Amino acid sequence: MGKAVKEFALIDEIIVNKIYYIRKQKIMLDRDLAELYGVQAIRLREQVKRNLDRFPSNFMFQLTAKEVETMVSQNAIPSKQHLGGFLPYAFTEHGVLMLASVLKSDQALNVSIKVIEIFVKMREMLSTNKDILLQMEKIEKKLTAHDNDIQLILKR
DSSP: OOHHHHHHHHHHHHHHTTEEEETTEEEEEHHHHHHHHTSOHHHHHHHHHHTGGGOOTTTEEEOOHHHHHHHHHTTSSSOGGGGTSSOOEEEOHHHHHHHHHHHOOHHHHHHHHHHHHHHHHHHHHHHHHHHHHHHHHHHHHHHHHHHHHHHHHHHO
8 A cells, every 4th residue: 555545544534533423413523623624723713703604503513511521421532621621613514614615725625625525435334334224124024024934834
């Protein structure tokens, strides 16, 4: 495997490890995105606040104290201190894309594209898994029907 391929795989893994599942959707935290974009978290939040009209609730929301506790207890994040002592903002796939337009840097744009590609891959994998599960259910139903038929034949 070439050096460039290894670097891309490492970047993908880093991004995937920063995607969490909250409120039945995949999100990324403001602090993690700021790190990936090469900006301070406070600067990212400032830009978002200046452009709130670009971030409806399906693009971004603030986590509750309970959600943060759950993330800490499940070791998704090391501690509340890791979040800088406040309730973080969570960005959905669309919010991540909107951040690139708000931050206006090449790094933000490139990282956003990479993050969106990973969100799409995750969605494709989930879809593939659903298809496999449906096929397995069909096979299971057929096997159950065959078992019932065999039982009927043996009883005769």
